[in-house]
Amino acid sequence: MNKHELQKVYEEENLSSRIQLANDMFTNFTNKLELWSNLEQQYDFKKDQAKTQKKLEEIYESLKSHFSKDTDEKQVQVKQLLDNLKDKTVPDQVMKVINEEIQRFMQMEKQHSEWQTTKTYLEYLTKMPYGLYSEDNFDISMAKDILDKGHYGMDDVKERILEFIAVGKLKNSVQGKILCFVGPPGVGKTSIGASIAESLGRQ
DSSP states (O other): OOHHHHHHHHHOOSHHHHHHHHHHHHHHHHHHHHHHHHHHHHOOTTSSHHHHHHHHHHHHHHHHHHHHHHHHHHHHHHHHHHHTTTTOOOOHHHHHHHHHHHHHHHHSOTTSTTHHHHHHHHHHHHHSOTTOOOOOOOOHHHHHHHHHHHOSSOHHHHHHHHHHHHHHHHHTOOTTOOOOOOOOTTSSHHHHHHHHHHHHTOO
């Protein structure tokens, strides 16, 4: 590690960027230590020192290129994730989780079994509409038209949904209410959920 790298970490005010800088610095440092430790076991530096030194340089350059490429790719992905949070009011506890997951993601090799799972989880966390709200529409007649337009039959399901919206109209909120749809694939569970969102004016 050199003082210029440490100074960059100290000067960075953004927590996520500081984590990235620190992670890059420590990863590079530990990679060097591990590389030299392994090579010391494989080579006798006292024998043919010039040839050994050349071989070491070739190995190190190859590994450095690999680690640099992997880190650059991760930094691009993290930037894209953080761009998803622009103009959003993210709660502190959620931002803490996001920063922890980003740090974990940056330390993972792409071949790690949880790499894709962690990346998908971060995408989900950063795409949530934090601080963005839409006003609920409790127009029961419009809701009935939307449900009838998108789904044939299912009268008992539609009736329950209209009851759900009617109660929401009385209380001026549907917060905390849960509708559970059960059935085999292809019967319309997802599409009727979309119709409910459309009826309420959700975006």
